[in-house]
Amino acid sequence: MPEPQEPQGAIAGTGMGGAMDLAVSEANTLEKGPDGPAPRDRARSLWSDAWRDLRRNPVFILSALVILFLVVISLWPSLIASGNPLKCDLSKAQEGSQPGHPFGYDGQGCDVYTRTVYGARTSVTVGVCATLGVAILGSVLGGLAGFFGGFWDSILSRVTDIFFAIPVVLGGLVLLSVVTSSTVWPVIGFMVLLGWPQISRIARGSVITAKQNDYVQAARALGASNSRLLLRHITPNAVAPVIVVATIALGTYISLEATLSYLGVGLKPPTVSWGIDISAASAYIRNAPHMLLWPAGALAITVLAFIMLGDAVRDALDPKLR
Numbered sequence: 001m002p003e004p005q006e007p008q009g010a011i012a013g014t015g016m017g018g019a020m021d022l023a024v025s026e027a028n029t030l031e032k033g034p035d036g037p038a039p040r041d042r043a044r045s046l047w048s049d050a051w052r053d054l055r056r057n058p059v060f061i062l063s064a065l066v067i068l069f070l071v072v073i074s075l076w077p078s079l080i081a082s083g084n085p086l087k088c089d090l091s092k093a094q095e096g097s098q099p100g101h102p103f104g105y106d107g108q109g110c111d112v113y114t115r116t117v118y119g120a121r122t123s124v125t126v127g128v129c130a131t132l133g134v135a136i137l138g139s140v141l142g143g144l145a146g147f148f149g150g151f152w153d154s155i156l157s158r159v160t161d162i163f164f165a166i167p168v169v170l171g172g173l174v175l176l177s178v179v180t181s182s183t184v185w186p187v188i189g190f191m192v193l194l195g196w197p198q199i200s201r202i203a204r205g206s207v208i209t210a211k212q213n214d215y216v217q218a219a220r221a222l223g224a225s226n227s228r229l230l231l232r233h234i235t236p237n238a239v240a241p242v243i244v245v246a247t248i249a250l251g252t253y254i255s256l257e258a259t260l261s262y263l264g265v266g267l268k269p270p271t272v273s274w275g276i277d278i279s280a281a282s283a284y285i286r287n288a289p290h291m292l293l294w295p296a297g298a299l300a301i302t303v304l305a306f307i308m309l310g311d312a313v314r315d316a317l318d319p320k321l322r
Contacts, residue, residue, distance in 0.1 A: 057312050073121075130191035131249060138197070141196065198249070219233050274295040
């Protein structure tokens with residue numbers, strides 16, 4: 001009577017069983033790897049997928065490098081400009097490029113290159129501070145209104161309608177014309193005052209959409225408090241549209257500051273600003289176009305970089321575009 005075979009031997013003895021046993025062996029080898037068990041893939045999230053897409057997007061890389069350069073020269077302008085932006089020599093007024101002064105001189109005999117470099121600090125400060133203020137105020141008001149709804153939601157909707165009816169440039173002419181301060185804070189406060197309704201509308205709609213999801217309803221059924229629902233479940237899934245709009249709006253606020261300064265109601269001398277330099281150079285555009293070319297070019301490149309960055313972030317955070 002033949003001895004009974006081991007199960008492994010019985011499987012390996014047949015053609016199909018041998019193939020099956022080989023497949024199982026290969027699967028175990030792939031799972032373990034040559035140096036032991038292979039690590040399991042980490043759970044993927046919207047933010048990890050977005051960061052992976054951004055790293056592969058040349059538009060994001062280019063715009064991020066430009067913005068990084070602007071931030072560096074805003075913090076340390078003396079790295080590439082050793083002169084004083086307020087030091088002028090009337091004997092050199094409207095002169096063109098010279099050794100050590102590649103951009104020439106403006107109508108007051110100030111170095112255009114130095115003023116263009118130092119003007120980045122003002123523009124970046126205004127844009128970043130205004131964007132942070134608008135994003136925080138608009139997100140808090142819109143998020144609370146969208147979460148609780150009812151009476152406060154109706155009040156906020158009517159208030160935002162009123163602010164949307166105010167033209168931005170006209171509002172700046174009226175409100176900032178009575179301000180005598182030469183600092184950036186009145187301009188930043190004006191931008192926050194008229195800019196928060198847009199972010200508020202977006203945050204409200206995003207929160208209303210997020211609070212209807214099943215995981216929020218399940219957390220509410222398990223007894224989660226309103227603060228926990230907002231901070232742990234709704235905010236992380238509703239903040240992406242706000243980030244996208246705020247990134248694009250940053251470039252808009254920089255151009256708005258230059259527009260108000262050009263009209264004479266924004267920043268005022270001795271503050272160094274691209275808008276102030278463009279306004280002063282507009283009268284000499286025929287005789288000395290270099291006075292207008294360089295600050296206007298720096299402004300255009302800065303605004304374009306932030307808009308490109310916002311578009312790249314939008315493409316990465318929108319699941320419909322994947």
